[in-house]
Amino acid sequence: MSVTEDIIAEFKDSKTLPHVALRVTQMVNDENSTMQDFEEVIQLDPLLVTRLLRLVNSPYFGIIGQVESISKAVVFVGMKSLRNLVAVEALRDIFGCGCDSPAGEFSRRQLWLHSATVAILTDMVGKRIFGDAREDLFLAGIIHDVGLIAIDQVAGDKLRQACRLYQPGRNSIVECEEEVLGTDHCRVGYQLARSWNMPSDVMKAIRFHHKSDKSIRPESITGILQLAEFIASKMGYSMLRDKVEPLPNHLVKHVKSMLDNYKIIVRDAPGEIAKAKSFYEPEG
Amino acid sequence: MSGLIDDIFAGLEDDDAREREFVQTFAALLPDTELYLLKADGAGLSPAAGADDLEDRFTRADIQAVKETAGPVFFTDCQGRAMVGLAVEELKAVLLAWPPMDDCQSCRALTATMMPNCTAHVLLLMEQKMVRTENEQLQREIKVLNYQHHELIEHNHRQYLLIKEKDRNYARNLESEIAARTEDLERANEELREASRLKSEFLANMSHELRTPMNAIIGFSDLLMDTELNAEQMEYVNTVKQSGDGLLGLINDILDFAKIEAGKLDIVSEPFSLSEIVKNVAAMFMKPANDKKIKLNCLIDERLPATFLGDGNRLKQILINLVGNAMKFTSRGGVSMTVEKVKGQDDWAMLRFMVVDTGIGIPLEQQNAIFEKFTQADGTITRRFGGTGLGLAITCQLVSLMGGRVYLSSVAGQGSTFCFTIKLRLPSAADKTMEAGQQSAATAEDQPLSLRVLLVEDNLVNQRLATIMLQKAGCEVVTAGDGRLALEQLKKGRFDLILMDMQMPNMDGLEATARIRAIESSAEERHDYAGLGGRPVKIVGLSAHARQEDADRARAAGMDDFLTKPIVRSKLLAVLAEAADK
16 A cells, blocks of 8 residues: 555544535535435534534625525525535534644644635635636635645654745645655545545646646636635745745746736735634634 | 735736836826936836936936925936926835926926826826726626526526426325325225125024024924923923024024124115014013013004004014013013104104113113123123123114114113114005005915925925925925926926025025026926926025025025025915915
């Protein structure tokens, strides 16, 4: 078995995406599933129902009036968005609350803030720059660093060692992970997403989000995810506090050509983040 | 915030992009004016290429003066050309301009006036560009939201259709499920009905099997009593006869009960004489009453019509049961039976029947129980008084079949009153004449009848009994053991009457009768049968089955009449008399 498989095998023994989240992911792909099916499955976890409704009713969705049932939530925000929220809740559990850590060190709390911000920014960049309506963007954002959680769970000390090795501009986090662990969070995350039957675009984005390659188009989910990650990091929501990875080369030209657009996004991002405040709080 | 934004994209943007844009836009507004933008860091920009030498043409002091002044400042450069300077706060820079015709006073003044206006204008243009970009961005977002909104509506509609379809399927499944269940239930019901039918069949067969020997016991006891007997012998025969009667009554009760259970007991509607029935019942119990030394009173309203339409036999059975019961439990005082009219009109009457005794009575708590089948007021009753406990249950059922209900009032130790009310129709004129005819037929008693009778019966004991009865009535009897032998007899000679048992080996009574009727109607076949021809021979069926359907089947096969076994002498005589009449 490869290191990646080892980590996943060991991680799955301790924590995995709950059954409900897996079923919901499946149902989104099934043309014949209805809001009733959704409601039935989600109601298996009454706590999840409460948590989801709290998110649906947050200002982020701007729904006028109260959504008090899952089937109504399906009607208002759609199955895919609801699936994204199930992922938020499931990952929130996997991430755990964690506590703050010194700058530059790995912390689960910082990673959660990072993931939530990247999810919001992925959605914003997709919609505002590229006119992209895919709900999978948000999912890619929230889940893209899940590999780090698996590694932290299984080999926390080595991960911290890799994080200390990482010096933005000189080397990349992926290189450091490879050196210390023999694998990296992109590969681990990709395998996890695959075992959860995530959409293939999302899997691909997780796999390549630290890769710098001309073939990655800015408008692809991977490209958008990288743009969002850069902006989030610059705004103080980097994966590791105070360590900001520069914008991958293949995206520089694109950002320069639409600088005004990105400035507007950075200007508006804090407002969106404030509306999604309930995504950031450690527990529902 | 704008600091942060600039910070984020520092390195991605040329350091003087904004300034360059400003100068170029400005130059486009005043094309003939030479321009130079002096930035805070001391570097300068000019719209035209290769104009770097411009920076040597003014002094620091002049620039400082411009910076400290709000608004345009006039001065002269080192070459003596007039120029105007303006501090641009927004860019933290100083804009310098050389008016085209510097010797023209008004031109300079104009340039100075235009510079602040143009600066404001250019900054506004730049801001506008940003707003336009933002607008574009919002347009894209609106388009996405619009698209998502449409998708959502479409998806919701699809779900609505799916749910509707699912509901329909569910309803369909439910329907077929119900249909399947119903079928199962119907099958189970059918099986139960079949089981019940088999039970009735079994009971009917049992009663047949029981009646056949009873027929012999009762019949021969009757015959024995007609012979010379001493007192002791007479007493024995009497006991045998009474026990036989009792047993037959019991068998009839069980059969009745089975029929009621199976819903097969039909209440007929025929003319009958109420007073006759009441008198008969009273007569039946007169001797036992005398023996027990209790009184038996019978009160019937004299004003009641003579004839009613209804089931006289069943009514009699009810009265026998009630009076018999009363007699059984009364040892002092007496029993009285009352019939009175409650109300009525021309064609119907409501009658109340009441049987009152001064017997042991029934405790209040047991009054309901005695109407249950197989139950008597308490277990000791059975030991003291005997009985199956069927009588009252049958009585209640019969009364309810007639549209009434049995009521009981009783005080333990003082006696009981059983009472019921039924509505009976009164016969029309036509019914009355029919009844008169029947009565005349039944009156023939004890007149010797010299008839030639063919008795077809397989059971030798019964054959012998019937033969003796017929001979005593004055008839000549020829016997045959089954239908086939009967036909042989018919080849030899004529008979006035054929008494035909229904169940026989080889050829049963129904088949034989059908054969006889077929032969009678065919001239060719009749040739071989001396006994058949001319008037159809009268055939009377005999069966231990007392069921209505047996009588119906007998008539359908071509029988003229039907007698149940054990053969009752008076009924046999009536049949003989009728045959003799013809």
